[in-house]
Amino acid sequence: MIMATEKSLAAALEQAAIPHRNVDVGNALKVVRPSLGNEAGIALYRLLRLVALEDIIGRGAAGTAYIAGKKLGMSLGIGKLEDFLALCHSLKIGIIKVPVLSAEKIHVDVYECVTCSGLDKVGRTLCHFEGGLIAGAVEMIVKKRTRAHEVTCIGGLGDKACGFDLEFR
């Protein structure tokens, strides 16, 4: 019994000595799946984002998802709006339109949103991750503190697009 405890303690210490390495964007995007390729269904992402995260964090999931998106958006190394739009296209986040684009105001609409398009209305906006991602990328492009506010949502509120007003500070 004592032997086993000492053994598991030794194993725990050994584990703790291994530095915790973060998975960065470049590493995460290295995909080797010879049979299945680099695409998966939307179900997996939605179950993680809308079902599992909300179940564990509740209302806090919105803020967590926003900050996750914002940090990610800022870390992508994007310097031009066209590059961000190209990335959204390749990740199939949705069909992105930018109907308002000025030095003071930007409005982004996401059609066929990966998170929510097709859901039964739930009465609140859902696409905080996308909002954060857009805010983070735009912050790096315009070099001003940027905040995204979701004002319309397809699956959350029954709108035609998930619309984000971007505020600068």
Ligand SMILES: [Zn+2]
């Ligand atoms: Zn939405």
